[in-house]
Amino acid sequence: MSKTTSSSSQSRTQILNKLSATLARGKDKDAREKAVQSRLKRHKRNLVPERANLDADGQIALFRAQAEAVSASVAEVMNRDNVPEAITAHLRDHNLPARIRHGADEKLTQLPWDKAPTLERATGPATGDDVVSLSQAFAGVAETGTLILTSGPANPTTLNFLPENHIVVIDAADIDGAYEDAWDRIRKAHGGGKMPRTVNMISGPSRTADVEQTIQLGAHGPRSLHIIIVRNG
Amino acid sequence: MDITSPAFKSNVKRAIGDKQLQRAMGNVKVGFVKKRAAARENLPEFDQLRDQARDIKNHTLEHLDLYYEIYEKKVEATGGSVHWAATAKDARDIILEICQAHGARTVTKGKSMIAEEIALNEHLEAAGITPVETDLGEYIIQLRNEPPSHIIGPAIHLNRDQVEASFRAAHTHLPDDRSLEEVSELVDEARQVLRQKYIDADVGITGANYLVAETGTSIIVTNEGNGDLTQSLPKVHIVCTSLEKLVPTLEDVSTILRVLARSATGQEFSTYTTLSTGARRKGDPDGPEEYHVVILDNGRSDMLGTEFQDMLRCIRCGACMNHCPVYHSVGGHAYGWVYPGPMGAVLTPSLIGIDQAGHLPNASTFCGRCEAVCPMRIPLPKMMRHWREREFERHLTPRTVRTSLSLWAFLARRPALYHLAASTFIRALKLLAFGRSRLKSAPFAGGWTKYRDLPMPSGRSFQESWRAGGDE
Numbered sequence: 001m002s003k004t005t006s007s008s009s010q011s012r013t014q015i016l017n018k019l020s021a022t023l024a025r026g027k028d029k030d031a032r033e034k035a036v037q038s039r040l041k042r043h044k045r046n047l048v049p050e051r052a053n054l055d056a057d058g059q060i061a062l063f064r065a066q067a068e069a070v071s072a073s074v075a076e077v078m079n080r081d082n083v084p085e086a087i088t089a090h091l092r093d094h095n096l097p098a099r100i101r102h103g104a105d106e107k108l109t110q111l112p113w114d115k116a117p118t119l120e121r122a123t124g125p126a127t128g129d130d131v132v133s134l135s136q137a138f139a140g141v142a143e144t145g146t147l148i149l150t151s152g153p154a155n156p157t158t159l160n161f162l163p164e165n166h167i168v169v170i171d172a173a174d175i176d177g178a179y180e181d182a183w184d185r186i187r188k189a190h191g192g193g194k195m196p197r198t199v200n201m202i203s204g205p206s207r208t209a210d211v212e213q214t215i216q217l218g219a220h221g222p223r224s225l226h227i228i229i230v231r232n233g
Numbered sequence: 234m235d236i237t238s239p240a241f242k243s244n245v246k247r248a249i250g251d252k253q254l255q256r257a258m259g260n261v262k263v264g265f266v267k268k269r270a271a272a273r274e275n276l277p278e279f280d281q282l283r284d285q286a287r288d289i290k291n292h293t294l295e296h297l298d299l300y301y302e303i304y305e306k307k308v309e310a311t312g313g314s315v316h317w318a319a320t321a322k323d324a325r326d327i328i329l330e331i332c333q334a335h336g337a338r339t340v341t342k343g344k345s346m347i348a349e350e351i352a353l354n355e356h357l358e359a360a361g362i363t364p365v366e367t368d369l370g371e372y373i374i375q376l377r378n379e380p381p382s383h384i385i386g387p388a389i390h391l392n393r394d395q396v397e398a399s400f401r402a403a404h405t406h407l408p409d410d411r412s413l414e415e416v417s418e419l420v421d422e423a424r425q426v427l428r429q430k431y432i433d434a435d436v437g438i439t440g441a442n443y444l445v446a447e448t449g450t451s452i453i454v455t456n457e458g459n460g461d462l463t464q465s466l467p468k469v470h471i472v473c474t475s476l477e478k479l480v481p482t483l484e485d486v487s488t489i490l491r492v493l494a495r496s497a498t499g500q501e502f503s504t505y506t507t508l509s510t511g512a513r514r515k516g517d518p519d520g521p522e523e524y525h526v527v528i529l530d531n532g533r534s535d536m537l538g539t540e541f542q543d544m545l546r547c548i549r550c551g552a553c554m555n556h557c558p559v560y561h562s563v564g565g566h567a568y569g570w571v572y573p574g575p576m577g578a579v580l581t582p583s584l585i586g587i588d589q590a591g592h593l594p595n596a597s598t599f600c601g602r603c604e605a606v607c608p609m610r611i612p613l614p615k616m617m618r619h620w621r622e623r624e625f626e627r628h629l630t631p632r633t634v635r636t637s638l639s640l641w642a643f644l645a646r647r648p649a650l651y652h653l654a655a656s657t658f659i660r661a662l663k664l665l666a667f668g669r670s671r672l673k674s675a676p677f678a679g680g681w682t683k684y685r686d687l688p689m690p691s692g693r694s695f696q697e698s699w700r701a702g703g704d705e
Contacts, residue, residue: 004316004323004330012317015476015530019298022538036299036481039292040447043482046285049278049491070504103518125519128432144502153516161461162431179490183483193307195448197513197520198465201506206458209498210370210386212257212393213264214416219369220424220431221458221505 040193045180052143052177059142060229063175066145070204071217072225079232080107083169084116086228091119091132094224096165101126102134105154108169125156126163133159133222137170138189139182144203147227148182150189151198160200166222168202171233234352234380236585238569241592248563257390258564261383265555268499269606279495286492287610289485290546294537300446300479307449311511313524321351324529328353328438328471331525332362335469337435343453343460344368345440346384346549347473347529349571350584353438364438365430367459369423376403382565384572385497385551390564393419427459437463437521441474442548443489444526447482448510451526454493456504464509470521472509475529477545489548492608497550532584540619544579546609553603553613559596568593575603575613582620591629594620656694663692 024032052062064074077086091098099120102108113121126133135155139148147168151157160166176182179201190196206221217223237244248254273279293300305315318324324347332340340357342348342364354364354375366375370387374380376399381387388396397413400422413419439460441451451472453460464470480486494500513520536542554560554574565573570590572580578593594617603613624630625638644651666672671686681687691698 002330004327007323008316008318008327011319011323011530014319015317015528015534016298016301018534019301019537022534023295023298032296033299035292036296036303039481040303043447043484045484046289046488047278047281049276049282051276066501070501128428146502146506151517151520152514153518156518157461157465158519161458161465179487180484183487193448195311195450195508195510197311197510197517199508199510200461201502201508202504203502204504206456207504208369208420208457210368210373210388210457211391211396211416211419213260213386213389216417216420218424219420219457219459220367220427220462 043183048178048180049143052141054142054177056172056175059177060172060175063140063142063145064229066142067147067204067225067227068145070145071207072145072204072227074227074229076229076231078230080230081112081115083111083228083230084113084119087134087167088116088119090167090226090228094165097131100132100134100167101130101159101163103136103155103159105136107136108134126158126161128162130159130163132165132167133163134167134169135159137168137174138199139185140170140175141179141182141201142175142177143179146179147200147202148185149200149202150186150196151200152196157198157200160202161221164218164222165224165226166205167226167228169228169230172229172231173233175229234349234355234571236570236589238581238585238590238593241567241569241596244567244569245563245596248567251564253392253395254390254564257392258561261386261389261555262561265499265551269496269552269555270499272495272499272501275501276491276495279492282488282492283608283610286489286548286608287546289480289488290609293480293485294477294542294545297476297479297537300481304444304446304449304479307446308511308524308526309449311449311524312514313449313511313526316525316527318527318529318531321529321531324351324473324527324531325353325356327527328473329356329360329362331469331471331523332357332436333360335435337362337469339363339365339430339434340436340438341365341367341431341434341463341467342371343437343439343455343463344371344387345438345473346381346571347440347475348438349381350475350531351473351529353473365427365434367427367431367457367463368455369420369457369459372423372427373399376400380566380571382573383551383554384549384574384576390566431462431466434463434467436469436471437465437467438471438473439464441472441478441526442493443486444474444479445481445483445486445508446479448508450508450510452486452506452508454490454503454506456498456500458505461505461507464507465520468521469523469525470509470512472524472526473529474526475531476533477547493548493550496552496606496608536583541579541583541616543611544576544583544616546611547576547580548609549576550608552606552608556602556606558598558600558602563596568596575617576611579611579613579616579620587620587624587627588629591620591624594618594624652694652696656697659690659694660692662690
C-alpha cells in the first residue's frame with residue numbers, strides 16, 4: 001500500500017465517521033437508509049418546465065429553434081437516404097473539405113454513401129488533423145436544443161470535440177422534451193443506474209466569453225455545429 | 234497560493250486606485266446582471282426550480298454519509314477509484330502520486346476551483362511536472378502568474394490589451410507583427426497553442442460541478458470544450474472535487490442544472506455538460522484508461538450541523554459576486570484567496586479560519602442582492618453576520634470597535650439616556666459645523682472624512698422632529 005493510499009483510507013474513515021456522527025445523531029437509522037434507497041430507486045422527477053410539454057412536431061420545432069438560438073445550424077431531411085447529400089451540401093456551402101471522420105455506428109456506416117461519391121470517409125477516434133467529424137446522436141432535448149451523445153465502441157467521444165466542425169445526425173423520433181426523458185432512454189438502453197463512460201450534452205458550438213465578456217465561438221471545441229434531423233429516421 | 238485576506242483593507246485601497254481593474258469591472262456590473270435577468274424572465278418556473286434545488290441539496294447534505302457509500306461503490310463498479318482527502322495537502326499528494334505513477338511530464342487541466350484551493354499547480358511544478366491550464370481565462374492568468382478573480386470568469390479583472398501583452402510575452406515562437414487587436418484573434422491563438430498540448434498530455438485533470446450517487450458519475454459544465462479535450466485524450470482522468478458536490482439522482486441534477494447556467498452566465502444551458510462514469514469501457518475506441526476521483530474535505534464536514542451548513546449548497550455559479558456592489562468596486566483579488574464576493578466572504582473563514590479572513594464578512598453593505606439572486610437560496614448576509622458574531626466572541630475585532638460597540642450597547646439598553654446622548658451629540662455637531670452643511674474633518678471621524686465630507690445633521694434627532702410634527 002502506497003503512502004497516499006493509506007492516507008486516503010485514513011481520510012475516508014475520518015470523513016465518513018464525522019459525517020455519520022453529525023448526521024445520524026438522534027436519527028432513526030432505518031428511516032435514513034430507507035429515504036436514500038427509495039429516492040435512488042424511484043428517481044422521481046422534480047418540476048419539469050412546461051416549455052417542452054408539446055406534441056412531437058412541437059418538440060422538433062422547439063429543438064430546432066433552441067439549437068439555432070445557440071448558433072448551431074440545422075437542416076431537416078425526410079429519410080436516412082438523404083443524409084449523405086445533406087452532408088455534401090453543407091460541406092460545399094461552407095467551403096469545407098469533402099472529407100469526414102465518423103465512428104463505426106451502423107446508423108452511419110449503412111447510409112447510402114454512394115450518393116456522395118466525392119466524399120472521403122474515415123472511421124475511428126479523432127486525430128488532430130480531422131477538419132470535419134460526423135456523429136449519430138443518442139437523443140435530443142427540445143427545452144434547450146441540446147444533443148445527447150453517448151460513448152461506446154461505435155461512438156468515439158473525441159469526434160465531438162477535436163475536429164473544427166461537427167455534424168450530428170439525429171432521428172426526429174429521438175427528440176424529447178426534457179432532460180429527464182433522455183435519462184429514461186439511457187436507463188432503457190443501458191440498465192438502471194448504469195451509464196456509458198461518457199454522456200455529452202451539447203448545445204451549440206464551443207464558445208468563450210473569457211476576454212471582456214465578448215462571446216467568441218470556437219474556443220477549443222468545434223467552431224461549427226451542424227445538425228441534420230431525419231424526419232423518418 | 235499566498236493568502237492575502239488579512240490585508241484586505243490595503244488590497245481594497247489598491248484595487249480602487251487600479252484604473253485597468255476598474256475598467257474591467259465595468260463589464261461585470263452590466264453584462265452578467267442583464268443576462269441573468271433575461272434568462273430568469275424566459276423561464277416562468279425559475280423561482281420554483283430554485284426552491285426545489287435548495288431542497289434537493291438539503292436532503293443530500295442530511296444523508297451525505299449514506300449517499301457517499303453508494304456513490305463510491307458505483308464508481309468502483311465502473312472501473313474508477315475514489316480517493317479521500319481530509320486536507321489540501323492530502324489531495325495534492327494523492328494527485329501527484331497518480332501523476333508520478335504514470336511518469337507524467339505534462340498534465341492538462343480543465344477549470345477547477347478545488348485545484349486552486351489546494352494550490353495544485355505549484356505542487357506539480359515543484360515535482361517537475363508541467364501543469365497546463367486549458368480554460369482560456371485560466372490559461373491567461375497562468376501566463377500572468379495570477380490567481381483567479383472570479384469563480385467562473387478567472388480573468389474577468391483583465392482587459393483585452395493586457396491579454397494581448399501576455400500572449401506576446403509568452404508566445405515568442407509566433408511572428409511579432411501578427412495582429413491581436415480583436416478578441417477573436419486572441420481566442421484563435423490560444424486555441425492553436427493549446428491544441429497539441431491536449432494530445433501530448435499524460436494526465437488530464439478536471440473539476441466536477443456535481444457527482445451523482447445513482448450512477449457514480451461526475452459532471453463538468455463548460456462552454457469552451459477544453460474540459461472535454463482534457464479528460465478524453467490523455468490515458469488518465471483525475472477529477473478533483475469536494476465533499477458537497479454530491480446529488481442523489483440524474484433527475485435531481487437536472488433541476489440544479491436548470492438554475493446553474495441561467496444564474497451564472499445567463500445562458501439557458503451551457504454549451505457542454507459532460508457526464509463521466511468510470512474508465513474507458515471494453516471496446517471503446519477512446520477515453521481514459523484510468524479514472525480517479527479525489528474528494529476533498531478541507532473543513533467542509535465541520536460546517537455540517539452548524540449555522541454554516543447552508544453554504545454547502547453553493548453550486549459556484551458566481552451570481553452573488555456578479556450582483557455585489559462590494560465585489561464590483563474591488564474585484565476578486567482583494568478578497569485575498571480563492572473564493573471572492575459574498576460566497577467567498579462566508580466560505581473563506583470556514584476553510585482558512587476567521588482569524589485570517591475576518592475582514593471578508595465585514596466587507597458587505599448588507600444590501601441583500603446576493604441572497605436575492607442565489608439559485609440555491611443561501612442566506613449569505615445572515616451567515617456573514619454569524620461570522621461577525623464569532624469574530625466578536627473570539628476577541629478578533631479591534632479594540633476601538635469593541636469599545637464603541639459596548640458603549641453603543643450600554644446606551645441602546647437605556648432609552649432615556651440614549652435620547653439624551655443622541656440629541657446632545659447632534660447639537661454638538663451642529664455647533665461644530667458653524668452653519669456649513671458638510672464637514673471636511675471631524676474629531677473621531679477621520680476614517681470617514683478622509684475620503685468624503687461628513688453631512689451635518691439638522692440639529693434635532695429624528696424622534697424630536699417626529700414629536701414636533703415631522704414637517705422638516
